[in-house]
Amino acid sequence: MGKSSLTVDIHALSHWYGKGSTRRQVLQGVDLQISAGEVVLLTGPSGCGKTTLLTLIGALRKVQEGDVDVFGQQLRGAARGQRQRLRRRIGMIFQGHNLLRCLTAEQNVQMGADLLPNLGYRARRDQAREWLRSVGLEDELGKLPHDLSGGQKQRVAIARALAAKPKLLLADEPTAALDSGTGREVVELLKRLAREQSCSVLMVTHDPRILDVADRLVRMEDGRLYQTIS
Amino acid sequence: MIRALWQRRRIPLASLMLIRQPVRLAVALAGISFAGILMFMQLGFRDGLFDASVTVHRLFDADIVLISPRSTSSVSMAGFPSRRLIQAMAAPEVEGITPVHWNLLLWRNPETLGTRSILALGFEPGHPLFTDPTLAAKAKLLTQKGRVLFDEKSRAEFGPVAKWFREGRTVESEIAGKRVRVAGLIGLGASFGADGNLLTSSETFLDLIPNTPSGSIEVGLVRLKPGSDADQVAQHLQSQLPDDVTVLTKQGFIDFEQNYWRTSTSIGFIFTLGAAMGFVVGCVIVYQVLYSDVSDHLPEYATLMAMGYKLNSLLGVVVREGLLLALFGYLPAYAAGQGLYLLVRNATQLPVAMNTVRAVSVFSMILIMCMLSAGLAMRRLVDADPAEIF
Numbered sequence: 001m002g003k004s005s006l007t008v009d010i011h012a013l014s015h016w017y018g019k020g021s022t023r024r025q026v027l028q029g030v031d032l033q034i035s036a037g038e039v040v041l042l043t044g045p046s047g048c049g050k051t052t053l054l055t056l057i058g059a060l061r062k063v064q065e066g067d068v069d070v071f072g073q074q075l076r077g078a079a080r081g082q083r084q085r086l087r088r089r090i091g092m093i094f095q096g097h098n099l100l101r102c103l104t105a106e107q108n109v110q111m112g113a114d115l116l117p118n119l120g121y122r123a124r125r126d127q128a129r130e131w132l133r134s135v136g137l138e139d140e141l142g143k144l145p146h147d148l149s150g151g152q153k154q155r156v157a158i159a160r161a162l163a164a165k166p167k168l169l170l171a172d173e174p175t176a177a178l179d180s181g182t183g184r185e186v187v188e189l190l191k192r193l194a195r196e197q198s199c200s201v202l203m204v205t206h207d208p209r210i211l212d213v214a215d216r217l218v219r220m221e222d223g224r225l226y227q228t229i230s
Numbered sequence: 231m232i233r234a235l236w237q238r239r240r241i242p243l244a245s246l247m248l249i250r251q252p253v254r255l256a257v258a259l260a261g262i263s264f265a266g267i268l269m270f271m272q273l274g275f276r277d278g279l280f281d282a283s284v285t286v287h288r289l290f291d292a293d294i295v296l297i298s299p300r301s302t303s304s305v306s307m308a309g310f311p312s313r314r315l316i317q318a319m320a321a322p323e324v325e326g327i328t329p330v331h332w333n334l335l336l337w338r339n340p341e342t343l344g345t346r347s348i349l350a351l352g353f354e355p356g357h358p359l360f361t362d363p364t365l366a367a368k369a370k371l372l373t374q375k376g377r378v379l380f381d382e383k384s385r386a387e388f389g390p391v392a393k394w395f396r397e398g399r400t401v402e403s404e405i406a407g408k409r410v411r412v413a414g415l416i417g418l419g420a421s422f423g424a425d426g427n428l429l430t431s432s433e434t435f436l437d438l439i440p441n442t443p444s445g446s447i448e449v450g451l452v453r454l455k456p457g458s459d460a461d462q463v464a465q466h467l468q469s470q471l472p473d474d475v476t477v478l479t480k481q482g483f484i485d486f487e488q489n490y491w492r493t494s495t496s497i498g499f500i501f502t503l504g505a506a507m508g509f510v511v512g513c514v515i516v517y518q519v520l521y522s523d524v525s526d527h528l529p530e531y532a533t534l535m536a537m538g539y540k541l542n543s544l545l546g547v548v549v550r551e552g553l554l555l556a557l558f559g560y561l562p563a564y565a566a567g568q569g570l571y572l573l574v575r576n577a578t579q580l581p582v583a584m585n586t587v588r589a590v591s592v593f594s595m596i597l598i599m600c601m602l603s604a605g606l607a608m609r610r611l612v613d614a615d616p617a618e619i620f
Contacts, residue, residue, distance in 0.1 A: 088538030
């Protein structure tokens with residue numbers, strides 16, 4: 001596989017928390033490649049370092065040791081500004097929906113679309129509406145997060161993440177707060193939309209019911225990755 | 231250009247944050263308005279009192295005023311040789327002069343017979359004294375010895391002089407133990423230093439204070455020909471005349487009096503402190519509101535940072551919130567200030583009114599207050615770590 005088609009290329013990544021005697025290693029020589037358009041599910045017991053890996057790929061943390069290549073950009077030693085610009089190309093979906101409480105569904109999604117350069121206000125608003133339509137919320141445009149159900153909120157969050165047209169989507173247990181039926185629906189929607197955009201997905205999950213949406217399963221234990229053949 | 235900017239606009243996060251939290255917004259606006267009203271009132275009182283200290287000063291028909299360098303304020307005017315005023319006539323720009331005697335004398339209330347200090351001005355009845363043209367006619371009444379013109383706006387403690395005079399009664403009283411008769415009424419107004427005023431002729435004045443050195447006056451009024459530069463002439467006169475006289479422009483004479491009350495009394499300090507307290511109270515309220523607003527939305531700000539928004543653009547949200555609060559907190563404060571000034575004017579006769587300088591300075595204070603608070607609240611935003619929200 002040519003290096004250019006890899007969205008994420010991680011080699012010998014190690015990470016520690018704390019300093020001195022309380023220093024604790026959370027990642028131990030992790031290797032991981034994600035190709036363009038691939039949907040990868042990451043499972044493992046809590047506290048094994050899954051979220052740390054996600055934040056490192058998402059350019060939210062400084063890389064301490066090893067190589068992390070996202071869209072061909074080396075993240076080790078990357079400056080704050082470079083990481084912030086890179087984050088614009090990465091969509092993120094969180095455990096909680098993390099929507100802005102004072103914005104309507106439409107405005108929340110537009111916060112994602114507003115990151116796109118060279119687009120007029122109206123064009124960005126139309127895109128926000130379009131995304132809400134794709135997640136089946138065209139009738140809830142003007143509602144505040146407060147008035148939406150859990151599944152609806154998570155769908156708004158997906159629309160917001162995709163509105164910035166990312167080529168990589170990082171999701172941390174997006175179904176944790178949802179019942180199984182809704183969770184399944186949300187994940188399938190996520191996969192379908194990501195595929196349409198040829199967007200790679202790395203999803204952390206504990207939920208065994210959604211494992212079958214993955215192209216590939218990766219398991220993490222005690223800071224080490226184990227590839228699983230699905 | 232404007233169109234391009236309009237196209238580039240984003241979701242107005244700052245205003246939406248404020249509008250969607252109406253209670254917090256109301257508290258913030260109430261706090262800012264309160265601080266603004268407090269500043270308007272304190273500064274209004276302060277300026278009003280300073281204005282009141284120069285009620286008489288403003289009325290003089292003069293471009294340049296000569297006083298003794300030993301004079302410190304209207305309540306302690308020292309004498310200087312009236313020769314100096316005549317010497318000033320030598321300058322080509324000078325059109326006319328009026329020597330004025332100025333002193334605080336004890337007036338006996340004709341009703342209660344108690345005495346009280348009143349500001350007495352003595353001048354030659356034929357000379358112009360005030361810019362008010364109606365005075366000239368009344369001044370003739372002073373040519374007879376022992377006659378005074380009484381200020382009907384003097385405080386009531388001097389007795390019902392104006393009322394009796396209008397009723398046609400002959401009002402007589404004592405000044406410094408000598409009998410005088412009220413020949414007419416004038417309207418000047420009480421000031422800080424003097425609760426009341428009266429005018430009399432130089433002759434009567436010297437009769438009331440017989441130990442005044444001859445040829446000594448307290449104030450010399452100089453009128454210039456139209457088109458003369460008062461500042462220039464004052465400088466010229468000061469350099470020509472000996473050191474026993476100080477030459478001031480009319481504005482300089484007003485400033486001299488106000489400066490005394492400003493620096494030598496605690497009035498300026500007290501009211502400025504009051505305004506400063508308003509400022510501090512406002513700061514605390516706005517800071518509280520913005521700080522808790524940022525704290526409450528910290529995960530949301532962190533989410534925006536994770537999405538790729540710059541820290542600076544999020545700091546901009548807090549700044550815009552501060553700006554909006556300043557603007558919408560100022561408007562009610564301004565309106566309330568206008569209303570309260572009207573109330574105070576009617577109740578106290580103090581010349582308290584809104585002026586542009588104060589309107590702008592209070593707005594600046596509110597702006598500084600909000601920006602300062604926003605700046606402090608921003609430090610909380612720096613705590614927003616997008617890595618922590620997963």
